[in-house]
Amino acid sequence: MIELFLCMDKIRILDKEFALSIPYERIHEAVVSMADAIYANHKDSNPLFLCVLNGCFMVAGDLFKEYKGPCEISFIKLSSYSGTTTTGEVKKVIGLNQDIRDRDVIILEDIVDTGITISHLIRDLSGYAPKSIKVATLLLKPKAVQTNIRPDYVGLEIPNDFIVGYGLDYDGYGRNLKDIYKIIEE
Ligand code: IMP
Ligand code: MG
Numbered sequence: 001m002i003e004l005f006l007c008m009d010k011i012r013i014l015d016k017e018f019a020l021s022i023p024y025e026r027i028h029e030a031v032v033s034m035a036d037a038i039y040a041n042h043k044d045s046n047p048l049f050l051c052v053l054n055g056c057f058m059v060a061g062d063l064f065k066e067y068k069g070p071c072e073i074s075f076i077k078l079s080s081y082s083g084t085t086t087t088g089e090v091k092k093v094i095g096l097n098q099d100i101r102d103r104d105v106i107i108l109e110d111i112v113d114t115g116i117t118i119s120h121l122i123r124d125l126s127g128y129a130p131k132s133i134k135v136a137t138l139l140l141k142p143k144a145v146q147t148n149i150r151p152d153y154v155g156l157e158i159p160n161d162f163i164v165g166y167g168l169d170y171d172g173y174g175r176n177l178k179d180i181y182k183i184i185e186e
Pocket of ligand 2: 055
């Protein structure tokens with residue numbers, strides 16, 4: 001039986017405790033700013049958003065309600081994360097069923113941590129000759145980035161702590177939390 005205790009500003013998921021870190025209101029402000037910033041640069045370009053599942057489903061749902069211009073939205077998947085550390089191994093892109101040649105592609109991510117996932121994704125997508133590739137991420141851990149990838153749009157910069165909620169999981173749980181919680185290290 002999986003236990004998820006909700007008690008004020010602290011929650012427990014599996015064997016770990018988490019404390020409230022970013023309330024939904026703050027997340028929402030950041031999402032609206034990102035939507036406006038992207039629109040300001042892509043008014044006439046009919047961008048194709050490629051949203052990286054699973055984590056980005058919440059940010060995608062909120063961001064596109066605020067995005068004012070014409071755009072296409074598609075979802076792709078690739079996963080390399082297990083537990084609280086990056087494995088370093090990145091799988092292939094699944095679900096790219098759209099022709100991205102000559103398109104302005106915007107990758108939408110929940111979080112850029114080491115940047116390894118996003119740099120592999122950019123390399124793979126570049127092979128399909130898009131006109132441009134930009135990266136928008138709700139969260140960035142600047143101290144964790146190990147590649148020379150710098151996202152073009154960042155909602156919030158956060159410290160190098162493991163977090164859950166708003167689409168982000170700990171071993172599959174916690175994605176449904178509306179707010180973001182950070183791990184309490186023993
Ligand atoms: P990267 O390749 O290290 O940048 O990791 C990217 C992916 O790892 C993200 O899309 C998330 O799915 C996952 N990830 C990175 N940091 C966290 C975290 O703090 N909590 C939950 N998932 C994370
Ligand atoms: Mg992700």
